[in-house]
Amino acid sequence: MKTRLAGPGLAAAIAMAAFVISGGLRGTYPFGDRSRAVNDLGNQFVPFHAHLWDLLHGTSSGDLFFNWNSAFGVPYWADFVSFLGTPFSLLVAAFPRRQVDLGVYVGECLSIGLGAAVMALWLRRLKPGRWWQAGLLGAAYGLSGWTLSDGAFDPMWLWGLTGFPLMLLALDRCTRERGWLWAAPMVGMAWAGNFYTTLMAAVGTAVVGVVLLATREWSRTGLLRFLGRTALTFALGTALAAPVIWPSYLAAAGAQPIPALPYSRPPPLEYLLQLLPAQWGFGSLPRFFVGMLALLLVLAFPLSRQIPVRTRVAWCLALLAVVASFCSLPTVKVWYGLSLPNGSPYRATFVLAGLLVSVAWLCLAHRPRPGPLLAAGAITCVLAAASVRNENGVSHLTWLVVLGSGGLTLGLLLLLAGKRGARLVGAALAVLVLAESAASGVAVDQQRHKLAFYTPKPTWGARHDAVREAVKRVADWPARRTDTGPPEIVNNDPQLLGGEGPAYYSSYVPKQTAGLLRRLGYSWTMYGRHLIPQDNPVADAIFSVGARIRHTDAPARVRAERFPAPPLVTVHPREAPRLPPGSSVFAHQQAALGHKVYELPRISFAGAHGNAPLRASGPYRLTAAGAPYRITARCRPGSRLYVDGSWTDAMLAGPDGRFVRLWGERPEKAVATKPLGTVPADGRVTLTIATVFQDTELTHSPLACLDPAVLRRAIADLRARGATHVAAGGHSVRATLPAGSTGTAVIATARTPGWRCAVDGGPMRAPQSRLGMLAVPLPDDATEHQIRCSFRPPGLRAASAASAGAMTLLLCLTAFLRRARRERARAPDTRQRVPRVCDGRRSADPTSP
The missing domain is CATH 2.60.120 (Jelly Rolls)
Structure with a gap:
């Protein structure tokens, strides 16, 4: 058990230590004043984790189903399971809210360490070998070029580092006669952590499955059993995670559409040079380097004759197939569920890094000879020479790692091949892997920060404190909303700082929400995936905004202003105004307000x-x-x-x-x-x-x-005819309307799928849409009406039923197989015993005494 856990522990320790050291050398937070919050890390993940902090501490106005802070109310389940689904996201609850950045950073470190550890476990299942060697290659995988260039700035993607080897371990389970049902919860765990990267991991697992079919000896019965177990357990595991997968798929399908970026095939030379560590080529490229130890072993693998030819051919073909798949648009789409992402088309590169490490392990576990290792060193020199004429991403650190660390690594591998000083060689290799991984992190960061696009967002400071305190002073939800104003800090200021404003940036912006806010004059970028506030009193009145934060030039000073606002629930005529196509923003605002202003x-x-x-x-x-x-x-x-x-x-x-x-x-x-x-x-x-x-x-x-006076009269009229009392739960709204209210009650939020409403205790029904807003028809009587609306993520009920069914079937199968084993163990041995003839010679039967 000790050696079984020592390899994963070593992998996690080296990977996390190198990540921390590289941050310290760069002077990034928390080791210096330089923020780590680049791009989506600052605009999405830090504010999303701040919102999660509020949820975990009971200070948020929403819950896991609905988010009242952003875009005047949006579904939240898909955001939560996608951006915050990894177990390490919960760590932010242990940090002060103003140090949420540190919580995100610690979660990233642990995600990288876990991925490295699980990869080390997979390597020793793929081929028995020394624990410390598996740990070194697991660490190389954890801090691959993909991690440093892409994954570190999208914490949800880092789950892919764990999801891929976890699925490979599940695949290995399916080759066993006992315990193979454990593969199903392993697959479910991979999907639950982050279904997006696990989709890519599933494609990589299929590639490895084909390799196993080609390289292992199978009887016909054994092959059929393996295929049956794999199909059953992977289907059950996927069904177990259905509450994560299916509602997120529906949310993505119903999100504001955005065109994919044009696909660009990577230049052949720059693609090849991604094998070299400590460099970051500008432009969209698959970044997959895994360090000099793994590189030398991968290059020596095809020449290592002690490895069976069939194994070498199968794994080399698998590598070439994956490499080629990133060079063609149809095969690139396969990695992302037949759709091209809006962004880098090489997000699945961590799978290639995992395959490279697997090949390196097979070479190392077979004890490579000096000849193939020297040939690998020569090929590396050729690659280094080719990079001389390609200055894209190559720096002095590249040469230091490739030539310095590469030469030392080659020498240590030659000593290891000669079976000399294995312990000292292992310790020296561990130091080299740690040092060059940290150097690669520094080199990647130096190159990337030459681009203005990667200018980081500020960590929590005086401006954050000032805005958050101002929001707390004027907050009065759900009586009125508080708008934090234009995005002064990040694109999701309401989640980061509080309030209930329109700002929102997510892949899951509902098209109904984006369309409603655009018609009413709000700004957007990214084709509607990023919604931006406007300073317009009519729009404020429509959405019950009664307080606004005004920013000043002084970083620690903001101004909060209050003004009259209608309640969250107002009463309007039963028939909504009909606007002709192409009507102006101002016409739409008047129609939504119900008054000509x-x-x-x-x-x-x-x-x-x-x-x-x-x-x-x-x-x-x-x-x-x-x-x-x-x-x-x-x-x-x-x-x-x-x-x-x-x-x-x-x-x-x-x-x-x-x-x-x-x-x-x-x-x-x-x-x-x-x-x-x-x-x-x-x-x-x-x-x-x-x-x-x-x-x-x-x-x-x-x-x-x-005319401000006309607007004031309109607001007074809406307040007089609107709800006398409003209560908002995590994903619900209750309102009491004045006696005699007729027409339509309008709740100031977009009418997105998932809402159900009831009037006066009646049955829950799907609400109507009034100019894109949530609307509930009122009965024609003079009583005081009670409205109750509740939101449930579309698809969650059916997905939960599928998950429960899969769990029930899994438990039944487990019980059945356990009972069958017990019955076989109790059954008498009816096999016919054949008497042995003692002729004075030693029996050839190895089981005989």
């Missing part, structure tokens, strides 16, 4: 030299050559002027001469409504589109004038 003026629009821009299907077409454009209109003096430049990419000068930059680009980026000041005393408004940065468009009704 804007003056929509007729405008005069002229381009350069007095020419009016052409209009096609409504919007004005703007070109750089036609600029500047001039817009004139008349509004009530003293009203507030707003512009809707949803898809406009231009510089606009308002009536007071102040410039406003519009960054719209249909359909990727949408601009929120912008305030342009107060209409002057003569009522005449003149705007100038000074610069058009690219061919763009302006909506056919781009201006609106808001």
Whole structure:
């Protein structure tokens, strides 16, 4: 048992130590002032873990089913199981909330260590060998190029490091006559940790399964049993994790659509050079280096004659097949469920790293001879020479690791082949693997941070404290919402700092939510996967926003303001206004509010030299050559002027001469409504589109004038006719309406699938949609109505039933097999005993005494 656990322990220790040391050498948090929160780590994972902290400590307004903090209320189950499904996410509860970054970092370290440890277990199941050798290669897998370049900044992906060898161990279980049913919960555990990376791990497991079929001796009965066990246990394991897989699939299918990035085949030379550690080539590449120890062994593997030819051929073909699969769009899609991801198409590269380590282990376990090792060293020198002419990602650390550590590693392997000083060689190799893994982490970080895209988000500091304290002072949920304002810190500020604002960035933004907020004038990027607040009092009234945080130039000072807001549940006429296609944002806002609060003026629009821009299907077409454009209109003096430049990419000068930059680009980026000041005393408004940065468009009704007094009367009317009491649970809403309320009760959240509502204790039914918002028809009587709505993730009930059925079947099979073994053990031995003839010679039967 000690040696069985020593290898995984060594792998985890080296991998985690190297990860920590590389962070210390780079001066990143918590070892220095430099934040680790790059890209999605800062914009998604840190705020998601902060929200999880609130859930675990009972301070959140939502629960695991629904998130009231983001986008005015969105489903949360898919976010939770995808971004926070790994067991190490729960560690954040043990840290102070302002140190949630540290909790995420510790979870990353443990995820890497667990992946390295489970890989070490798999290696010794693949082929018996020394524990410390398995530990070294497990550590090399844990800190592969994929981990340092991709996985470390998406903690949910790090579960793939564990999921892949865990599935391989399940596959190995299926080759046994006893204990093979344990494969099912192992598969379920892999899926439950993160179903996205486990999908890629499942494809890699299929590749290894084909290799096992080709390299092992199978009888016909044994082969059929293996295939049957594999199919049964993997199906049961997948069904066990159905509550994670199926609702997440439905949530992804119902998310705001986003086009995949164009596929780009990796350049052959740069692809090949990814074998070399301590380098990070710019651009989209499969990054799979696994250190010099594994590299030398992989290169020596095809030349090692002590390994059976069939084994060498099968594993080499498997490696080549996986390498080639990243060079063709159809095979790339196989790794991601036949769809191309929006981002790097090489997220499955950790599987290639695992296969490389498996091949290296087979070579090491067969005790490679000096000849193949020297040949491997020569090939490495050729690769190093090729990298001289390719400066993409190569630095002085690359040469130090490849030539320095590589030369020492080759010498130690030659000593090991000569069966000299195995313990000293093992200790020296452990030090080398640790040192070069840390150096690789530093090299990757140095290269990556040359790009502005990888500028990190700040760790928790004075600005975080100021905003969070301000939110706490004015918070009054569910009586009103608090908006943290524009994304000052990360794209998910409401989850990080508190409040119930519209900001939200996730792969699971429901298309109903994105569409509703866009129609009402909110900004978005990433084709609607990132929703951004707007500063508009009409939109605030629609969504019951009664407090807002105003940021200042001083990092530790913010200003909180309160203002009247309707309740979360309001009453409107039974029939919603019908808006013609192409209606303006302002028309949609008035329809959702139920009151006319804007003056929509007729405008005069002229381009350069007095020419009016052409209009096609409504919007004005703007070109750089036609600029500047001039817009004139008349509004009530003293009203507030707003512009809707949803898809406009231009510089606009308002009536007071102040410039406003519009960054719209249909359909990727949408601009929120912008305030342009107060209409002057003569009522005449003149705007100038000074610069058009690219061919763009302006909506056919781009201006609106808001009378604050009219809006105040509208809010007062909604408060008078709205709910007298509102209670919001984790995924539910209860409201009491005034006596005599008729028409439709509207809850200020998007009508997404999964809601069920009841009136006055009646049956729960699917609610209606009123202009995209959650709506419940009211009966025509004079009583005081009670409304109750509850949300359940779509598909969760059916998935839970499938999981329960799989668990029941698994328990029944376990009991049946155990009973069958007991009956065989109790049955008398009826085999006919053949008397042996003693002729004075030693029996050839090895079982005889």
